Amino acid sequence: MSIDTARPPVHTDHGGPLHAVRGFFRSREIPVAGALIALVIITTLINPRFLSPQSVKDLMLNATIVIILAVGQALVIITENVDLSIGSILGLVAFGTGSLFNAWPGVPIPLVFLAGMLFGAVLGAINGFLVTAAKVPALVITLGTMYIFRGILTSWAGSKQYFSGDNPKAFGNLSVDVFLGIPIITIVAIVVVIAVGIFMHSVRAGRDLYAIGSDRDAARLFGIAVGPRVLAAFIASGALTGLAGVLYTSRYNSVGALTGSGLELDVVAAVVVGGVAISGGTGTVFGAAIGAVLLSTITSSLTATRVDKFWQQAFVGMLILAAIIVDRAVSVRNARKLRVSESRDV
Amino acid sequence: MSETLSPNIVKARSGLAKRLTGSDAIIIYILVAVIIVSMISVKFFASTLTVGFLSIQVIPILLIAMPMALVIISGEIDLSVASIAGLTSAVMGVLWRDSGWDIGIVILVSVLVGVVCGVFNGFLITTLGLPSLAVTIGTLALYRGLALVVIGDQKVANFPKELNTFVLSKIGATGIPVVMIFVVIIIAFFAVLLHFTPFGRGLYALGFSKEAATFVGIRVGQAKFWLFVGTGVVSSIVGVFLTLRLASAGPDNGTGMELSVIAAVLLGGVSIFGGKGSIPGVVGGVLLIGVLTYSLRLAKVPETALIIVTGSLLVLSVVAPSIVSWARERLRLARVHRVVQQTSSSGSPHA
Numbered sequence: 001m002s003i004d005t006a007r008p009p010v011h012t013d014h015g016g017p018l019h020a021v022r023g024f025f026r027s028r029e030i031p032v033a034g035a036l037i038a039l040v041i042i043t044t045l046i047n048p049r050f051l052s053p054q055s056v057k058d059l060m061l062n063a064t065i066v067i068i069l070a071v072g073q074a075l076v077i078i079t080e081n082v083d084l085s086i087g088s089i090l091g092l093v094a095f096g097t098g099s100l101f102n103a104w105p106g107v108p109i110p111l112v113f114l115a116g117m118l119f120g121a122v123l124g125a126i127n128g129f130l131v132t133a134a135k136v137p138a139l140v141i142t143l144g145t146m147y148i149f150r151g152i153l154t155s156w157a158g159s160k161q162y163f164s165g166d167n168p169k170a171f172g173n174l175s176v177d178v179f180l181g182i183p184i185i186t187i188v189a190i191v192v193v194i195a196v197g198i199f200m201h202s203v204r205a206g207r208d209l210y211a212i213g214s215d216r217d218a219a220r221l222f223g224i225a226v227g228p229r230v231l232a233a234f235i236a237s238g239a240l241t242g243l244a245g246v247l248y249t250s251r252y253n254s255v256g257a258l259t260g261s262g263l264e265l266d267v268v269a270a271v272v273v274g275g276v277a278i279s280g281g282t283g284t285v286f287g288a289a290i291g292a293v294l295l296s297t298i299t300s301s302l303t304a305t306r307v308d309k310f311w312q313q314a315f316v317g318m319l320i321l322a323a324i325i326v327d328r329a330v331s332v333r334n335a336r337k338l339r340v341s342e343s344r345d346v
Numbered sequence: 347m348s349e350t351l352s353p354n355i356v357k358a359r360s361g362l363a364k365r366l367t368g369s370d371a372i373i374i375y376i377l378v379a380v381i382i383v384s385m386i387s388v389k390f391f392a393s394t395l396t397v398g399f400l401s402i403q404v405i406p407i408l409l410i411a412m413p414m415a416l417v418i419i420s421g422e423i424d425l426s427v428a429s430i431a432g433l434t435s436a437v438m439g440v441l442w443r444d445s446g447w448d449i450g451i452v453i454l455v456s457v458l459v460g461v462v463c464g465v466f467n468g469f470l471i472t473t474l475g476l477p478s479l480a481v482t483i484g485t486l487a488l489y490r491g492l493a494l495v496v497i498g499d500q501k502v503a504n505f506p507k508e509l510n511t512f513v514l515s516k517i518g519a520t521g522i523p524v525v526m527i528f529v530v531i532i533i534a535f536f537a538v539l540l541h542f543t544p545f546g547r548g549l550y551a552l553g554f555s556k557e558a559a560t561f562v563g564i565r566v567g568q569a570k571f572w573l574f575v576g577t578g579v580v581s582s583i584v585g586v587f588l589t590l591r592l593a594s595a596g597p598d599n600g601t602g603m604e605l606s607v608i609a610a611v612l613l614g615g616v617s618i619f620g621g622k623g624s625i626p627g628v629v630g631g632v633l634l635i636g637v638l639t640y641s642l643r644l645a646k647v648p649e650t651a652l653i654i655v656t657g658s659l660l661v662l663s664v665v666a667p668s669i670v671s672w673a674r675e676r677l678r679l680a681r682v683h684r685v686v687q688q689t690s691s692s693g694s695p696h697a
């Protein structure tokens with residue numbers, strides 16, 4: 001399976017356009033996207049107001065931050081690592097953004113974004129450096145840095161909070177104003193998804209991440225600089241988390257010591273639902289983004305259909321399990337098919 | 347290449363020396379050092395009150411750390427433990443409120459919740475062959491969600507007073523809680539299971555290489571299945587304990603505990619790759635975090651510094667061995683290099 005997605009151009013090309021279409025429908029994103037569409041349709045049938053402009057805007061705003069986090073996390077998970085510290089990184093950057101506006105009220109907004117992403121990238125680099133230099137699984141390192149970053153944030157913030165009223169109006173408006181019906185911050189998220197998606201699909205360095213995730217030793221033998229690539233994935237994930245942190249400050253009412261705690265497992269869940277295997281080497285950032293939208297939409301749709309709110313989390317859990325089971329079924333089938341076709345080639 | 351040369355060049359350390367310098371031994375040394383330093387320098391630390399508060403605080407993590415150590419040694423992970431504890435607590439509260447059963451039966455049924463949760467995890471992981479990290483992230487959400495479904499946002503607090511006082515009662519004047527006896531029994535059970543039974547020894551083989559374990563006749567699927575049932579049951583017991591200790595059943599009991607448990611287990615020298623670790627080390631790891639937290643808190647170190655300490659300990663505990671082994675490898679290679687040069691230079695005249 002991992003081999004199959006690791007080199008889609010080779011496989012889809014010799015079958016002509018029909019083959020490409022078939023490949024598209026067989027891709028991992030389709031079941032997730034299908035589930036999302038079905039969810040929206042069913043919810044709208046029960047409660048037509050679900051697709052009212054205001055409600056759609058809220059849906060997009062709620063999904064924005066998780067989408068960006070999921071894209072960053074997908075990069076890391078594709079290399080067979082994981083980053084559990086993103087909740088703490090987001091909290092640090094969000095609080096940092098609040099402090100920056102507090103210290104320098106007239107700061108140009110692009111500079112705020114740059115500073116936030118840079119801050120996130122530095123924190124991501126710490127993770128990446130520890131993971132690649134010490135050759136210890138990312139799960140352990142990022143579990144440790146999750147505590148450390150959170151501890152730094154709580155000692156920095158104390159009981160202090162920055163409220164959206166303290167920030168410049170123009171900054172808060174980013175999550176209020178719309179362009180073509182889409183909130184500005186959601187446009188940022190979409191741009192991120194497309195850019196990273198193209199990078200992962202067509203750029204050498206992006207393909208290397210898949211190779212590392214499917215078989216690290218083979219990738220090394222093949223001449224891929226495994227360490228630097230993994231480090232880069234962590235830095236990118238950190239920078240994207242930083243971006244999400246800045247947007248979080250714009251979107252939500254207050255940022256403080258607890259901002260972003262507990263977010264890490266939600267994001268990993270979104271990525272897994274989106275068809276990125278936790279064992280690395282497969283999946284796309286588009287899938288991860290759709291998974292994030294699906295998980296954030298399900299909450300609103302349960303509210304809209306007046307399902308008991310206590311069922312929400314249980315639904316999310318079942319969805320994650322369903323996603324993994326479907327994934328497994330698909331990969332078992334593909335592995336069998338691959339075996340048959342390879343034996344025919346010989 | 348160089349490996350074939352190494353046996354006669356590098357002498358293997360003897361069993362005892364290895365045991366005294368292993369990573370679990372080091373954790374215990376650090377633990378003892380922290381306790382001694384705290385007793386000398388932190389006011390009020392050296393008292394029986396400390397023993398009582400400390401034990402009550404570490405018991406949940408200590409208990410779950412036992413089966414968790416076995417799971418991680420066998421190369422898997424279980425993130426759903428805290429949610430199982432929460433679900434157990436919710437079920438226990440609702441049963442006590444609505445069923446009118448005796449508290450003993452209520453507790454028994456609540457522990458069955460853990461069995462069912464563990465069986466479900468084990469089924470998905472061993473029968474369907476899904477990765478445990480992904481599965482238990484899913485059941486982490488599912489079980490916590492079911493806890494909310496069962497009890498909503500209510501709390502049940504009218505448990506029998508005697509039980510709460512029993513949980514908090516101490517053995518005589520020692521300050522050790524009576525429940526600690528059960529905890530010690532559970533620790534002993536897992537220690538014997540891991541270190542002295544074929545099943546337990548097999549877990550190391552399993553964590554080291556699944557294929558090799560299969561070849562030497564270990565029933566990999568079955569072993570893993572029972573491990574997940576084990577974490578389920580112990581998590582449920584912790585759920586019952588938390589409920590009685592707080593005298594309150596709610597859906598959020600134990601939230602976030604999974605990561606603290608894993609941090610303590612890894613700190614105790616269990617390798618996340620599987621195949622390495624010991625129960626004494628894990629007990630040391632849990633107690634180290636517990637004692638450090640408690641004594642820093644007594645010394646009025648701000649709460650925030652405590653999290654940084656926990657995190658740094660965790661990172662250090664995994665980075666330090668890599669640095670040591672890297673240095674050792676460099677030394678070994680240098681030595682091998684020298685020996686090879688010597689032998690080749692002394693051998694060349696004959697050729």
